[in-house]
Amino acid sequence: MIPTIKDIGEIKLLNRLKKFMRSGQIDDDVAEIKSIKKDLLINTDLLVEEIHFSEKISNAQDIGWKSISTNVSDLICSGSEKMTSFSVGLVLPPNTNLKWVESLYEGMNQAIQEFGGEIIGGDCSSGAIKIISITAIGEKNEPRLHRGHAIPGDYLVSTGSHGLSKLGLALLKSEKLPSEVQLNSQLIERAIQAHKRPYPAIKALRALKATKPEGTSWRAAGTDSSDGLLESIRGICTSSNCQAIIDRASLPKDPDWPKHSNWNEWCLNGGEDYQLVLCLPKQWAEALSQEYKLAKIIGFIQKGEPNIFWDNLEEINMNSSVLYRHF
Amino acid sequence: MIPTIKDIGEIKLLNRLKKFMRSGQIDDDVAEIKSIKKDLLINTDLLVEEIHFSEKISNAQDIGWKSISTNVSDLICSGSEKMTSFSVGLVLPPNTNLKWVESLYEGMNQAIQEFGGEIIGGDCSSGAIKIISITAIGEKNEPRLHRGHAIPGDYLVSTGSHGLSKLGLALLKSEKLPSEVQLNSQLIERAIQAHKRPYPAIKALRALKATKPEGTSWRAAGTDSSDGLLESIRGICTSSNCQAIIDRASLPKDPDWPKHSNWNEWCLNGGEDYQLVLCLPKQWAEALSQEYKLAKIIGFIQKGEPNIFWDNLEEINMNSSVLYRHF
Numbered sequence: 001m002i003p004t005i006k007d008i009g010e011i012k013l014l015n016r017l018k019k020f021m022r023s024g025q026i027d028d029d030v031a032e033i034k035s036i037k038k039d040l041l042i043n044t045d046l047l048v049e050e051i052h053f054s055e056k057i058s059n060a061q062d063i064g065w066k067s068i069s070t071n072v073s074d075l076i077c078s079g080s081e082k083m084t085s086f087s088v089g090l091v092l093p094p095n096t097n098l099k100w101v102e103s104l105y106e107g108m109n110q111a112i113q114e115f116g117g118e119i120i121g122g123d124c125s126s127g128a129i130k131i132i133s134i135t136a137i138g139e140k141n142e143p144r145l146h147r148g149h150a151i152p153g154d155y156l157v158s159t160g161s162h163g164l165s166k167l168g169l170a171l172l173k174s175e176k177l178p179s180e181v182q183l184n185s186q187l188i189e190r191a192i193q194a195h196k197r198p199y200p201a202i203k204a205l206r207a208l209k210a211t212k213p214e215g216t217s218w219r220a221a222g223t224d225s226s227d228g229l230l231e232s233i234r235g236i237c238t239s240s241n242c243q244a245i246i247d248r249a250s251l252p253k254d255p256d257w258p259k260h261s262n263w264n265e266w267c268l269n270g271g272e273d274y275q276l277v278l279c280l281p282k283q284w285a286e287a288l289s290q291e292y293k294l295a296k297i298i299g300f301i302q303k304g305e306p307n308i309f310w311d312n313l314e315e316i317n318m319n320s321s322v323l324y325r326h327f
Numbered sequence: 328m329i330p331t332i333k334d335i336g337e338i339k340l341l342n343r344l345k346k347f348m349r350s351g352q353i354d355d356d357v358a359e360i361k362s363i364k365k366d367l368l369i370n371t372d373l374l375v376e377e378i379h380f381s382e383k384i385s386n387a388q389d390i391g392w393k394s395i396s397t398n399v400s401d402l403i404c405s406g407s408e409k410m411t412s413f414s415v416g417l418v419l420p421p422n423t424n425l426k427w428v429e430s431l432y433e434g435m436n437q438a439i440q441e442f443g444g445e446i447i448g449g450d451c452s453s454g455a456i457k458i459i460s461i462t463a464i465g466e467k468n469e470p471r472l473h474r475g476h477a478i479p480g481d482y483l484v485s486t487g488s489h490g491l492s493k494l495g496l497a498l499l500k501s502e503k504l505p506s507e508v509q510l511n512s513q514l515i516e517r518a519i520q521a522h523k524r525p526y527p528a529i530k531a532l533r534a535l536k537a538t539k540p541e542g543t544s545w546r547a548a549g550t551d552s553s554d555g556l557l558e559s560i561r562g563i564c565t566s567s568n569c570q571a572i573i574d575r576a577s578l579p580k581d582p583d584w585p586k587h588s589n590w591n592e593w594c595l596n597g598g599e600d601y602q603l604v605l606c607l608p609k610q611w612a613e614a615l616s617q618e619y620k621l622a623k624i625i626g627f628i629q630k631g632e633p634n635i636f637w638d639n640l641e642e643i644n645m646n647s648s649v650l651y652r653h654f
Contacts, residue, residue, distance in 0.1 A: 027566040028405060028475075028550075030369060030405040030407075033368075035367070037362055039359055040362070042412070042414055042462075044449045045450050046416045046451070048453070051453055051454060085369070087370075089462075091373060091375055091458060121369075123460075125378055125379070127375040127456060128377075128456050129455050131418060133450075
């Protein structure tokens with residue numbers, strides 16, 4: 001029989017998890033972060049069972065991968081290219097299998113091997129549901145992307161397709177699709193991968209750094225689209241006090257995404273896309289979209305009350321019922 | 328009618344909480360930590376409803392105070408005197424009152440005003456139970472206390488009474504006491520205060536720094552007694568690979584603690600005491616206990632397999648059933 005964490009107790013559990021953490025970490029509750037003469041960025045992200053993940057859909061390794069990746073995505077969309085430390089708070093029901101917890105940490109470490117950093121410690125407790133609360137630290141770099149740094153005249157850029165994670169989840173749950181259609185098998189694979197193993201936009205960030213035109217400043221606005229494409233644009237408009245115009249013909253869809261307009265909604269409000277949504281000077285936006293093929297200019301920023309319009313000036317319905325929300 | 332967080336939604340909730348956080352924080356998911364040319368200490372602590380707190384016992388302000396204080400205690404018992412930043416992960420059922428959340432942050436800020444630092448951001452999500460996951464950062468200072476730094480010959484020092492929080496909880500829940508006895512009203516007050524508003528040992532840490540004898544190194548072992556006095560000593564013995572001898576006549580009890588020996592158990596294994604348990608060279612231990620009246624020499628460290636004995640060499644029962652455990 002596979003032991004539960006209640007069977008082995010907290011101390012033995014921590015000993016079993018030693019191998020996934022910075023060495024020498026277990027003896028003390030706190031961890032050290034060495035001074036590096038650089039500013040740091042810090043982010044906390046929660047994954048709550050049945051809100052952000054379901055064991056019916058994802059295994060423990062996938063959940064571990066996702067718990068690191070959502071944090072990494074927040075650091076990347078603030079401009080941090082170098083992750084350093086992860087502190088892991090874990091709430092688990094006492095009947096959780098030890099094997100499940102080890103698989104969770106394996107998944108975390110797969111993401112850490114991909115994106116950098118190390119687990120430096122944390123806390124664990126029993127609780128009625130599984131919750132993973134990770135605080136991630138990365139080095140601050142240029143460009144320091146902010147939601148509030150967009151200015152009129154900026155081009156709006158998405159660094160990848162939107163809606164795939166929502167499609168993947170719907171396929172995994174055998175939910176109704178926006179229209180009856182035969183899906184390409186590669187699209188299905190990409191959609192399920194996007195949901196189970198979201199891949200933060202580290203490559204897009206590197207391309208963004210590499211394509212800044214000489215002589216221009218590092219000023220750029222950005223966020224990730226973890227809460228959906230429209231919500232990320234809404235956030236930029238609100239924080240930057242400006243309007244966005246989106247080109248309906250340029251929605252950032254997968255090449256195999258169904259053509260029917262019913263499917264636009266999932267591209268706009270799917271959620272968990274983890275792409276960068278950027279506002280850049282024209283020259284930088286063009287250089288990025290040429291250098292990094294997945295990046296696409298999807299609209300522009302103009303002066304005015306925070307709002308989002310289609311290119312025919314029709315206002316986009318931001319009714320909260322369609323938005324990706326955790327409350 | 329008082330609105331719930333579901334009524335007002337995540338974005339308005341965060342706007343309402345702005346006043347409790349570092350200014351300008353809300354617009355981005357991540358926060359910045361300025362480089363200070365010092366190493367930092369970082370700690371994550373979870374408070375889970377019905378495991379670490381109950382609304383039947385504590386109000387939202389008390390829970391907020393406790394959520395910061397448990398983290399501060401971990402930093403203090405590692406030697407950090409200066410708290411800098413707190414990142415707050417909050418899981419709340421959608422029907423939670425907005426007023427409750429604001430009171431929680433008021434309690435957090437009361438503790439922050441007492442111990443230093445600021446809330447720099449975090450994350451929130453709905454969930455079936457309330458969970459507060461805080462990651463705290465403080466500056467690293469001498470002495471850098473570790474569980475694993477005790478050596479034979481050290482004196483074992485407790486910086487305050489143990490068992491009060493357990494007594495406070497029992498009184499609040501009208502639970503059976505270890506023996507029938509008339510409790511002093513001041514003891515009752517201190518016990519309830521210890522449970523509802525635990526006060527980390529910042530004053531004891533300052534006294535520890537001030538009393539280091541000249542010419543000796545900063546080497547000292549320490550932890551806090553958040554999981555109970557015996558458990559903290561067990562942790563030191565295990566990490567330092569040594570034995571502890573405890574003087575039964577010197578148990579660190581409140582002056583008004585009942586004399587009956589049945590009450591020793593709550594002093595040893597009560598939990599949530601948040602005192603420092605230290606292993607120091609004789610001279611330092613004596614200087615500390617003279618300077619800081621609440622500090623008491625309660626035993627010493629000797630060579631041998633990790634274990635704890637009374638001064639008559641009777642082994643202390645570390646049966647896990649009596650320990651303070653969250654699993």
